[in-house]
Amino acid sequence: MSSGPGESNRPEAAIRLSGVLDNLSDPFALLDASWRFSYLNPAACEVLGGEDLIGEKVWERFPAAVGSELNLKLLQARETGRAAEMMLRPREFGLNTDAWYNLRAYPVPEGIAVIAWDATAARRIEEEREELLQSCKEVSEVLQRALLPPSLPRIPGAELGAAYVAVGEAVEVGGDFYDVFAIEDDGWALVVGDVTGKGPEAASLTSFVRYTVRAAAMRIKHPRDVLEALNREVLRQTAGERLFTAVYAELELVGRGEAVVRLACAGHPSPLVARTTGEVEWLPETGMILGETERPGFSTHEFVLGAGDSMVFYTDGVTEARNAAGEFFGEERLLTLVGRLAGASAGEIASAIEERALGFQDGRARDDIAVLVLKLQG
Structure with missing residues (x-):
């Protein structure tokens, strides 16, 4: 100066x-x-x-x-x-x-x-980091979408509804999934699962499970046998952490407003059946978690759905949703909610479960949420 x-x-x-x-x-x-x-x-x-x-x-x-x-x-x-x-x-x-x-x-x-x-150098590093995170987020979103069906099929005499919330960021792709597809003899298969962990490994296993179920269902008829085949292929063809739960059901439409459902559950939360009367039934749990042992032991449960009845599949992101006081949303709240939705459409039921589970934890999900609902028409 x-x-x-x-x-x-x-x-x-x-x-x-x-x-x-x-x-x-x-x-x-x-x-x-x-x-x-x-x-x-x-x-x-x-x-x-x-x-x-x-x-x-x-x-x-x-x-x-x-x-x-x-x-x-x-x-x-x-x-x-x-x-x-x-x-x-x-x-x-x-x-x-x-x-x-x-x-x-x-x-x-x-x-x-x-x-x-x-701070030019530091700013450029931060911008590169933000670009990388955005790129990872976009890859994650594409990968997450690839783990779910792009749309639900049309089942004559029935309607479907689904809801999905993924909480992972960047490459933390969630492991919850659902799928619905046609099988032999004009039947339909419904599957919901939850792979342990997040990220590329979980996404890889989720993709493998989803497409292996489809392949097995084309050559094997009973749900118990489909899950056993899936478990064998996971143990034979994958490595690392590979634990996951799944529920697999086969739907056979036998008349106007009536269907026979055969279902097997592998360590997964039991689906609910909501009758037109408002009564809600818990379906039995029938097997161990998958990817752990060669002989997990499954059984097939068979029951009938009538006109207006609904079947609700979900992952533990619903029942294990926790509020600020540490309380779980739990099975009883879900049971009561589904009972009150007896007259709602499949899509309305799925959306209501998602909204209530998110609202219970102030809109911030701690775990992925997947809901799949099938409702028979009259």
Whole structure:
């Protein structure tokens, strides 16, 4: 900073400080009580456009800064008496630079002292990180969609509804899945499962399970045998953590408004059957978790659905939803809810279960939620 009138009368400490600031490689500026530039070191002059700023009001020289975050931070520092910090891009205020700066404003007796550090490299790293995370998120969303049917099929004499909430971020693809597809003799298969863990390995296993079930169902008729075949193929063709639960059902339409269901469950929450009367039945659990032992032991449960009856499949993200008090949504709440929805459509039932489970935990699911509902028409 060049000498001026009265320079020889300034205290020696102030002169030494001025020399330090003049040689500081980081931009430094002083604003007086009227928001005028009273001092700029050479680094600040280079960034802001020269020593001719001295005496000018910052808001008049840089009108684009009025109402900006910089404006708010400087006011905050002056009004609170505490330092305020922000990330700043001078280009936003009309300056010809692509640099980014970390800026800190300090209240001082003369007004506001402002110092900035070049943060361009750090900002670029952060931008690259954000781009990578966005790319991972997009890949995750595509992969998540690939684990579910793009749409539910049309089953003559029945309607289907489904709901799905995935809570994983970036590459944390969820392991819950459902599927509905046609099998031999005009039958239909419904499957819901939950693979342990998240991420690429869980997604890989989920995809393998879904398509292996489809392949097995085309050559094997009974649910127990389909799950046993699935378990064998998982143990034979996969490695690492491979535990998962599943419930598999075969639907045979036998007359107008009536169907026979054969079902086997492997360590999965039991489906519910809601009758038109509002009565809700728990179906029996019939087997161990899959991917752990060669002989988990399954049995097939057979029952009849009548006109207007519904069958509700779900994953434990519903019943194990937990509120702020640590309470679980639980089976009884689900049982009561399904009973009250006896007259609703399959889609309405699925949506209501999703909404209630999310609402119970203040809209923030802690685990993936999958719901699949089949309802026979009259």
